[in-house]
Amino acid sequence: MKLDSFDQKILSLLVEDARLSISDIARQVSLSRSAVTDRIKRLEESQTITGYHAKLNQDATTQVAAYFSVTFSPLCCEVIAGLMQDIPEIKQAHSISGDVDLIVFAEAANMTRLSEIREMMDAWPNVQRIVTHTVLVDRLQR
Structure with missing residues (x-):
C-alpha cells in the first residue's frame, strides 16, 4: 500500500500518541474528521496499523x-x-x-x-x- 504525506503524518501522530482523538488528528493534518477516520480504517485493514499499545515507563x-x-x-x-x-x-x-x-x-x-x-x-x-x-x-x- 502506497502511503501519501497525509497517511505518513497520521501514522506519525498515532505512533507518538495512539490515544489522540480523530478531531485532534484531523486538525493537525488539515483534513476532515471523516477523511481521517477513513484513512485510519484503511491503514488498519491493510495491516499497516496492526494494533495500539501502551508504552510503559x-x-x-x-x-x-x-x-x-x-x-x-x-x-x-x-x-x-x-x-x-x-x-x-x-x-x-x-x-x-x-x-x-x-x-x-x-x-x-x-x-x-x-x-x-x-x-x-x-x-x-x-x-x-x-x-x-x-x-x-x-x-x-x-
Missing part, C-alpha cells in the same frame, strides 16, 4: 532485565528446557553457536528476584559457566 514498572550466557559441559540444552519453563521471568532462550551454548533473556520485578533466577540457573545440570549481562538502557524495542 521502565522506571514505573521497576523491572530489571538481563541476558545470561550459559556454557554447559557436556552440552545439555534439551535437559534444562523444562527447568526454564518453571521460571516465568525467562522470556526467551536461544541455543547459539560459538563459545556460549545458550542465551537466556529474563525480566524480573527487582534485582533480588534476578539474583534468585541466577542461583536457580547455577543449579542446572552440567553448567560450566554463566555470565550475567544486565540491561542498563533499552535502545530499540519493536
